[in-house]
Amino acid sequence: MPKSRSAPRLADVAARAGVSIATASRSLAGREGVSESVAAHVREVALGMGYVANVHARTLAGGATSTVGLIVHEIGDPYFAEIASGVIEVAAQRGLTVQICHSARDPRNELHQIRTLIAHRTDAIVVAGSGYTEPDLQAESNAVLSAFQETGGRVAVIGRHHLAADAVRPDNEAAGTAIAEHLLELGHRRIGVLAGPAVLTTVADRITGVAAALEARGMTLDDVPVLHTDFTRNGGRAGTERLLAEHPDLTALIALNDVMAIGVLSELRSRGVAVPARISVAGVDDVAVAADLSPSLTTVRLPMAEMGEMALTMALKPPSARRRRKNTGHELIVRDSTGPAPA
Amino acid sequence: MPKSRSAPRLADVAARAGVSIATASRSLAGREGVSESVAAHVREVALGMGYVANVHARTLAGGATSTVGLIVHEIGDPYFAEIASGVIEVAAQRGLTVQICHSARDPRNELHQIRTLIAHRTDAIVVAGSGYTEPDLQAESNAVLSAFQETGGRVAVIGRHHLAADAVRPDNEAAGTAIAEHLLELGHRRIGVLAGPAVLTTVADRITGVAAALEARGMTLDDVPVLHTDFTRNGGRAGTERLLAEHPDLTALIALNDVMAIGVLSELRSRGVAVPARISVAGVDDVAVAADLSPSLTTVRLPMAEMGEMALTMALKPPSARRRRKNTGHELIVRDSTGPAPA
DNA sequence: GTGAAAGCGCTAACAT
């Protein structure tokens, strides 16, 4: 079993097939200008040799690039996993490959990942993480992405960013309003809000939405405790504990995403608090498992896979003079975790 | 705002810094043979220009690729999302980027994705999907991967494959045994098994494990109905429906992965079947949400993120003469979805 | 310590 040190090259295929590399290239690319018989022969030879074109050489020579980048906070989070699934599907349809990076919810790390992706000369970059309310946090990312776009790179972001790029905008504000309204209609007035980090625009927008619903009832955000913790299951658990310690009379808890809501339900269960009899719980996103929780989670659906598809599709379009925006819909999904406020 | 058509190249940096590209290259790579003052100056200039090396050119010129490939069935599936998370973490630590592809549980598509990854000259490829019981199904993948390895590529697989590569072996058989034993100890004898596609080695091995537990009690696989459907939530739902129609007296259902188990619980809930009072339900994997289901799911934990870490770590090691194997542990996690068999 | 020049494997003119 000889260890040939390198993979077969186009030149090898051409030689074996008895044609020039130009003809071989054309045959393999299915381009014009080769008699069908020759082309077929070349393809057969290539197959036999297990030839696979070197993407780097191809890209360098000016052929189409074939990879797109995707930056998520953490792929283990179902919100991002579903977005990623959408991105990968669209990419696969177009013969593109997806490079995924974790930003770990850290703007500095996000910048690092963006640089990495740019070094790889991906055709496009999709930033799926939330934006930051402090423009400064992403100022450098913005500069780098702008430079990337000026050199022909394409960028799309999901969420509200201070980044100059096409954007898919989840309906976060309306989602916040919808879930708060639902609880208010059920008669809840002592509502606690479990929010993720205040620097995330996703969090800020959902809170704004909640505030709007409150104000429609003559209340304000000052009337409800808002606690900022991690945007994770553990953040939900820990937040519940603290919120309940300080406000034992709450009858409803809004978690600003489903993953946190899962933590809330978990904490409540381990404390033996009846949901929704004693406390109602609601989330936002409608991740796949929301329907299967105990009890099933009332939430607001955001079309995550579709958002991923939209973002990449948008990024792959020829650039337009002005930034494109595409807003998603949202839908209140009432399940078993919410009920009338106890008397 | 001029639209310079291309990103700055090494030559541009060199020119601006007043040195040759060789010196520039050495400076940026932090290699020997450049005076520190010159090197520093070059780096500063490069930074100022926003220079980022072109990975394709670098790779073509013989530098390391800096990317690894990962093939999963579907990233939206929490099992694979957690594995991917582990792979991405290890990759990030080493300055590598991860290209993710969906095989969609289709061997033909998997082959296609492998080819794609090879074309990208990734340093290593991790195949995270299950293997297939029919060696033929992956014969071509095997040939392609072998060729890849002979040319210096590295490969690691997760699961039992007919692929000549280092492997991380989840303890599937023992997991199957553990979960079946648990149910048998609870007094269940009329147990139904909801399996994924029979061609997956993961499924075959878990069934083998179940059979072993059965035999230890003087039963065989013939004594329990085994239904093969999709390895998904919907597969679990549909399977439950059929299994219960044909065997209304079952007191326990084993789903061969948690995602299916989620479907089982869902179907049972919508039929108003009490779990575990009337029917016990168990899964395998211990995906993150298993603890939060309704009721919380008894299952066998497999260390998924760690499996991803192990696989990539293994793939990145210098190749050894013989194939490496690394087995994972497993742990029975008893929760609320299983209870004593009804009298 | 620094520079010149030869590729890496491919695509895309430009010949023939």
Add this chain to the structure above:
DNA sequence: ATGTTAGCGCTTTCAC
């Protein structure tokens, strides 16, 4: 219809 050749941007000998 097919072949020749000039790069793509970088790393790496090999000279100086």
